[in-house]
Amino acid sequence: MPIALIDCNNFYASCEQLFKPALLGRPVVVLSNNDGCVVARSVEARALGIPMGAPWHTLKELARRHAVVALSSNYALYGDLSDRVMRILSHFSPHQEVYSIDECFLDLTGARPNPTDCGVLIYREVRRLTGIIVGVGLGATKTLAKFANHCAKKRPEFAGVCPLFEMPSREVDRLLAWAPVDEVWGVGRRLAARLEKQGIGTALDLKRAAPARIRSGFSVTLERTVRELNGEACLGLMAGPGQRKQILSSRSFGVLIGALAPLEEAVAAYATRAGEKLRRQGLLAGSVGVFLRTNPFRTDLPQHQGSLTLPLPPTDDTRLLTRAALRGLHSLYRPGFAYQKAGVCLTDLVPADRQQGDLFADRAQEARSRALMAAMDAINRAMGSGTVKLLAEGNDPRRAMRARHRSPRYTTRLDELPVARTVPLAVEQETLPS
DNA sequence: TCTGGGGTCCTAGGACCC
DNA sequence: TCTGGGGTCCTAGGACCC
Numbered sequence: 508m509p510i511a512l513i514d515c516n517n518f519y520a521s522c523e524q525l526f527k528p529a530l531l532g533r534p535v536v537v538l539s540n541n542d543g544c545v546v547a548r549s550v551e552a553r554a555l556g557i558p559m560g561a562p563w564h565t566l567k568e569l570a571r572r573h574a575v576v577a578l579s580s581n582y583a584l585y586g587d588l589s590d591r592v593m594r595i596l597s598h599f600s601p602h603q604e605v606y607s608i609d610e611c612f613l614d615l616t617g618a619r620p621n622p623t624d625c626g627v628l629i630y631r632e633v634r635r636l637t638g639i640i641v642g643v644g645l646g647a648t649k650t651l652a653k654f655a656n657h658c659a660k661k662r663p664e665f666a667g668v669c670p671l672f673e674m675p676s677r678e679v680d681r682l683l684a685w686a687p688v689d690e691v692w693g694v695g696r697r698l699a700a701r702l703e704k705q706g707i708g709t710a711l712d713l714k715r716a717a718p719a720r721i722r723s724g725f726s727v728t729l730e731r732t733v734r735e736l737n738g739e740a741c742l743g744l745m746a747g748p749g750q751r752k753q754i755l756s757s758r759s760f761g762v763l764i765g766a767l768a769p770l771e772e773a774v775a776a777y778a779t780r781a782g783e784k785l786r787r788q789g790l791l792a793g794s795v796g797v798f799l800r801t802n803p804f805r806t807d808l809p810q811h812q813g814s815l816t817l818p819l820p821p822t823d824d825t826r827l828l829t830r831a832a833l834r835g836l837h838s839l840y841r842p843g844f845a846y847q848k849a850g851v852c853l854t855d856l857v858p859a860d861r862q863q864g865d866l867f868a869d870r871a872q873e874a875r876s877r878a879l880m881a882a883m884d885a886i887n888r889a890m891g892s893g894t895v896k897l898l899a900e901g902n903d904p905r906r907a908m909r910a911r912h913r914s915p916r917y918t919t920r921l922d923e924l925p926v927a928r929t930v931p932l933a934v935e936q937e938t939l940p941s
Numbered sequence: 942t943c944t945g946g947g948g949t950c951c952t953a954g955g956a957c958c959c
Numbered sequence: 960t961c962t963g964g965g966g967t968c969c970t971a972g973g974a975c976c977c
Contacts, residue, residue: 607976696974816970
């Protein structure tokens with residue numbers, strides 16, 4: 508039962524190039540919120556040695572020398588293109604797990620004419636219908652599919668599709684021996700360093716390690732990874748997105764903030780945004796967490812950070828969430844510090860329709876609350892987010908995110924549609940296999 | 942000057958129970 | 960001098976992912 512992992516190459520950078528072909532062949536990077544770090548690179552930017560996650564301000568000189576194009580992230584565009592790619596992929600299997608904005612697993616058991624040819628077809632169709640280039644990895648387990656995908660992208664002999672699941676084991680081991688252990692899904696920098704000390708430096712070393720030893724020396728999670736590398740499926744495909752366990756809204760401020768009042772406004776705004784996400788998913792929160800911290804990179808300044816969680820009767824009312832978040836902020840806040848970031852985290856989430864009833868609840872009040880929130884959401888959806896909001900949010904322009912180089916939202920805003928030249932993006936049902 | 946945001950899972954250790 | 964054994968629940972922190 509082969510599992511495929513399909514992953515879009517340089518997804519954000521590719522989305523930008525798709526609508527601005529002048530960017531093709533040029534070093535392009537896409538920056539995180541606040542134009543902080545590099546989160547995507549075109550092939551050319553990668554070739555310049557620009558590392559993933561690098562702070563943009565440390566790269567300015569290099570960027571100037573090589574005329575690197577830096578773009579602010581445009582999630583409206585990436586999200587929309589992601590939806591199109593995922594919809595195309597969904598036609599190739601009844602079992603799809605959308606794992607992130609640019610990748611998904613497909614169960615290709617019984618695929619026709621066979622899984623490998625199906626993989627090649629996936630590659631061609633996504634490219635033909637969207638212009639996005641994907642890598643396709645086929646393995647007996649999710650971890651092996653991930654690894655196969657890595658091979659598909661890094662080794663030209665596969666031309667974008669690596670059918671690891673049907674290769675002779677000698678061949679598979681040769682590939683595993685070529686990859687450093689931190690290329691394995693679930694092994695990050697720190698685990699890799701610890702494994703290295705025990706003589707486990709490649710993916711093949713990890714595959715051959717004794718599961719019991721890995722479990723006692725590391726964790727059950729890593730033991731599962733070892734088993735998966737050996738073809739034993741430990742991780743199933745997730746059908747739906749699953750119910751959220753936490754909803755987080757946080758931001759770094761444009762400038763450091765010392766006074767309480769602007770912090771209150773920021774926290775109120777985060778609580779509001781978290782509340783909107785909460786209602787969109789039909790959930791209630793039973794706890795509100797708040798955190799606050801100074802800039803850890805400013806070693807010249809005194810540091811302070813704290814977090815606090817307050818329980819409350821399950822609710823999705825922005826006013827109650829905000830009130831609790833502000834109470835938390837008040838007990839965390841210390842004057843005399845320059846704060847850089849704050850956030851609100853909703854936990855103990857329960858579906859709104861399965862709420863534990865409260866014998867003494869004020870039904871009329873609850874109905875008014877629901878009606879008010881529904882009205883706010885409807886207005887903000889129709890007329891733009893923030894059209895109606897709590898006074899507590901304030902209107903401090905310093906809180907606006909830096910996004911100096913955002914491209915137009917080509918596919919989701921009428922007034923930003925590309926003019927004259929069009930890119931074929933429509934998905935024709937009948938051209939796809941049933 | 943400028944260093945993201947949003948998630949998940951696991952473990953260790955403390956508090957508490959009988 | 961001598962100080963049990965077995966369990967649960969919660970939280971903070973660490974690790975990972977994209």
